[in-house]
Amino acid sequence: MRWERLWQSVGLAGVVVFFVSAFSPLPNALYHWSASSSEVRPADAIVVLGSSVGENGVLGCGSLQRAVRGMTLYRASEAPLIVFSGPNLTGVSEAEVRAELARALGIPSGAILVEDGAFTTREEAARIGATLRGRNLRRILLVTDPQHMRRARALFERVGLQVLAATAESAAATDTAPEGRLRLMRETLGELLARAYYRVAGYL
């Protein structure tokens, strides 16, 4: 009987969370609570963090949004250098695909740096931080999702860089369709879990 009660309670909680997530603005509110806003000012470099790329060499939606945000900042002369990050997990380097796109859109090769050896945000901060410090570049415009920004910013500040947030917004934040809200909830909880892990591991 205790077994039944216990799992009925868990099940009820699950059903309530499902309906609240799908049919109320809670996911949107959680998203805005956990997100960072932009503070764009001139910097030494624009750092575009990795996201995903398909085996066919097509950038994922988030990756493309970040890349476009980075290129827009470069075009607005906010920094003379743009660093594209993104690992080579499937035989295709995300950073190289982005760099190729940037060159095709008229950004000179000399203004582009590629970092495809980092697999996590922490590794991106360590590797890009070392590269930029070696060039005596300290102030960066960091481009990533609004939710990811808080964790990423803390990591880049820990490696000695001055970080200005340049968030790559997506339409998902304002999605009110149930499926979109469920996706938003999952992404928000995923990022909160990642922050908790980074804190426990001592990375933040």
Added chain:
Amino acid sequence: MAQAFLLILMGVTSTLALLVGAWRLGLPLSGLGRGAGKALECIGVMLGFFVLNLAVGIAGTLLWRQVTGTFLSLYYANDATLLGISLLQGLVFEWWRRESREPSGESREPRG
């Protein structure tokens, strides 16, 4: 609009199922609460499997990284498919438990 559509759809099909169950199949309404309770129990066990899958997935990934020194993404554990797998595991486990504890269930009664 999508929200209202889905809620109305759920209301219509639930009402239809209630009518078919009560009138056509002659099911007693008193059993509806017990049925919902058992469904919640199944969902609860499924969520238990989901948390277990997530925890083992994350721990296994971190262990893999430590032992092999090669990268395995934690995002692999953040896949919606895990919910479907957990649902299947939860249903099988729950029905296994019930069948083992209730040998005089309907399916075991002699027919005819």
